[in-house]
Amino acid sequence: MKIALIGFSNSGKTTLFNAMTHQKIEVLPSITPPETVHKGVLQVEDERLRKISEIVKPKKTTFANVECIDTAGFLRNNPSHNTKVTRELYEADALIFVLRGFDSPSVPYQFDSIDPFRDLNELEYELLMFDLDLITKRIERMDEQKKKGQKINDREREILENLKIHLEESNPIRTYPLSDEQLREIKHLSFLTIKPFLSVINVDEKSFSLGKYKEKDVMIVCAPLEMEINQLPENEVSTFLEALGIEEPVSKKIIRKAYELLDYISFFTAGPQEVRAWSIKKGTKAVEAAGKIHSDIQRGFIRAEVIAYNDFILSDGDFIIAKQKGVFRLEGKEYEVKDGDVITFRFKI
């Protein structure tokens, strides 16, 4: 899974990125953006994986990963710069809008007021314009091809026409009801307003403790504080969080939300060498899940031996006990993997 932080310059993207990926990139108020792009990886915390590891005691425990891109900031009224920024978003599965909610005379801003919801609208507008431009060009190109007597995909042409109207009415593509088949027809186009997103307002410490914006459907963080938290020794984190009234570090919250948005679940593999978590889309079949691990396992798939997480714990990770309890299952290629399944794939090479 890949997520991208987007927002205007000096909204706190890089500060948040540091907090999420445990990095220490220098954050300075930049008067002359563009800023540089950063990439990092964050570990998907999963208590269940820790529990499985405690039982199995493998040589290695591997958490699932999420890749995170910290993009250059958008600039107001600068379409050529913004187009460059949008290129960084193609690969992202979900977008995180970082909205400035802190006021600080020492950190300049492109707007003369602080209004995170205005910024959200402005950012969404940038993405809409990008998609509209993409559609317009694509339609033009298809029409030229048709004129030259070349064959075009009429189904795609029709969907694009409808999406164009939808966008012109200021609606993002994600709110247009597309069937799976229609989605396939336009899959080759990298639309941005089709991507799921979540909004994070970056507020200062005071607003954070006062619970500003709490009633809104957005995530509230104080990025510099989160950055501090992430640089603490692990055993001090929970005391610090508690003192500040933060339920959990922001990276955990964002990942959880991204999993929900994208309909991702996790399954586990557990052996003496390695206990590991894997992320897949809900609805993934056993044979495709096997392919996540290795294409050989997918190709030579024989069956999946499955124990649900709770049963695995209750059986103390012992397959014989699990069999006695009747919770050890043999599943075929078509089995739909469930969140928390502990799976051993049997395959021939």
Ligand SMILES: Nc1nc2c(ncn2[C@@H]2O[C@H](COP(=O)(O)OP(=O)(O)O)[C@@H](O)[C@H]2O)c(=O)[nH]1
């Ligand atoms: N007062 C205050 N300053 C912040 C906050 N978040 C970030 N900053 C500062 O704002 C400046 C720009 O932050 P940065 O993370 O580089 O923003 P970016 O341009 O969106 O990547 C830096 O000097 C940060 O220390 C905040 O919540 N409160």
Ligand SMILES: [Mg+2]
């Ligand atoms: Mg930055």
